[in-house]
Amino acid sequence: MIAFAPAAALFVFFCLSVREDRRRFRNAVLLGLTFVSLALGLLARIAHLPSTLALFLVVAVFLVPALGVVALACFLVANGVTMVRKEGGGLGNLLSLLAGLAIFGVLGLALVTALSGSVKLAWMTAMVVLIAAYVAFLFLCFLAYAYLYGRIKVRGDVDYVVMLGSGLVGGDRVPPLLASRLRKGKQIYEAQRARGGAAPVLLPSGGKGSDEKVPEARAMADWLIAEGVPAEHIRLEDRSRTTEENLSLSAAIMTEGKPGYRCVVVTNNFHAFRAAMMARKAGVNGQVLGSPTAAYFWPSATIREFAAVFMEHRGVNLAVCGSLLALGLVLTLVVH
Incomplete structure (x- = not known):
């Protein structure tokens, strides 16, 4: 059983x-390493397993990861087309499309390398694949742990329910994305009151953008009041500009x-884990x-969140990617 140690x-x-x-993001990495180590341990014992x-x-x-990569690339490209059709062609909306095309690019490079038989190209391709594998590993860690983190339930009473703001429609109206956060916060508020707990203070958070007529917190509070929440149970944070x-x-x-x-912070599900990391740093x-x-x-929103987390740890991540790049270049020169 040493293989599983x-x-x-x-x-x-x-x-x-x-x-x-x-x-902590390290939780995501430790979870990923656990599964990788388990797979390696099982492979080490494969000769002792039943044939089935x-x-x-x-x-x-x-086989599953290989087919999964192709399926994922197809899905991301299709989703990217949907995003552009529904949300426009901004960079943030193109992320899933670009990610899908990048996967196809790496697969195409691997195929060209296999057909060419070039040893030099093989080393260069191996370098690209290793960097892509490293980024993909971190992304899967992020995705898996974000899913687990999203399963957290509120236990006991809280004193505050913080709802993070986002842009307003027409400068003063709550859009569907933000309404989803407010609805979730209101559900927590109502559930606590229903079980006999003290009413938590609802704390909408968001300042006034350059293209907005009122602070986001004010529009959020008005939405909550219109939905039946007493104004005295709401307190505004209306100066912030960033998460x-x-x-x-x-x-x-x-x-x-x-x-x-004691509080809970409400945002959209794709943003929850990264917001939790920021909440930890802010001492919430x-x-x-x-x-x-x-x-x-x-999909695009999740990729954007991962990219932000990747860059927050850019010291380690860029060092790893740089080392892989340098190794590939050295090997390529040696072969040449």
Whole structure:
């Protein structure tokens, strides 16, 4: 059972890290490494497995990922076309399309290399594939842990429900994306009151953009009041311009109102894990919950969130990618 020792150790580290704080990106990486180590352990023992189980393992480890990459590329391209048709051609809306085309590009490069028989090109391709594999591994870690983090339930009463703002329609109206957050916050508020708890303060957070007539927090509060929430149960944070400011300024308001406060922060599901990481840095005492998002919007939004997390850890990530690039160039020169 020595083959499974690394997976067991990594799983223990993962559990301890989650227990310490659920809002760390290292939890996602530890989860991914646990599954990789488990797969390697199973492969090391494949000769001792029943033939049916061994065949299933080989298919699961090699064939499924290979077919999955092609299927994913097709899905991302199709989703990118849908995004452009429904949301326009901004860079943020093109992310799923660009990701799908990038996957096809790497697959095409691998095919050309295999057909050419060039050793030099093979080293260059291996370098590109390794960098792509590293980024893909981190993305899958992010995706898997973000899904697990999204399963968090509110336990016990909270003192505040913070709802992060987003852009307004026409300068003063709440769009569907933001309404989803407000609806989720209102559900938490109503559920706590229904079980006999004290009404939490609803804290919409968002300042006034250059193209907006009112602060986002004011429009959010008006939406909540129109939905039946008493105005006295709402407090505004109307100075923030970014998510980081949403959280830090809201934390200051909550600390002033109740130093030992407990809260939940509400945003959309694609943004929940990254917002949780920022909440940790801002010293917010609470977890982040996600509200539903239109299915077609989710892939590009998730890729954008991952790209932001990747760059937040750019020191390590760029060092790894740079090392792989340098290794590939050195090997290419040696072969040449």
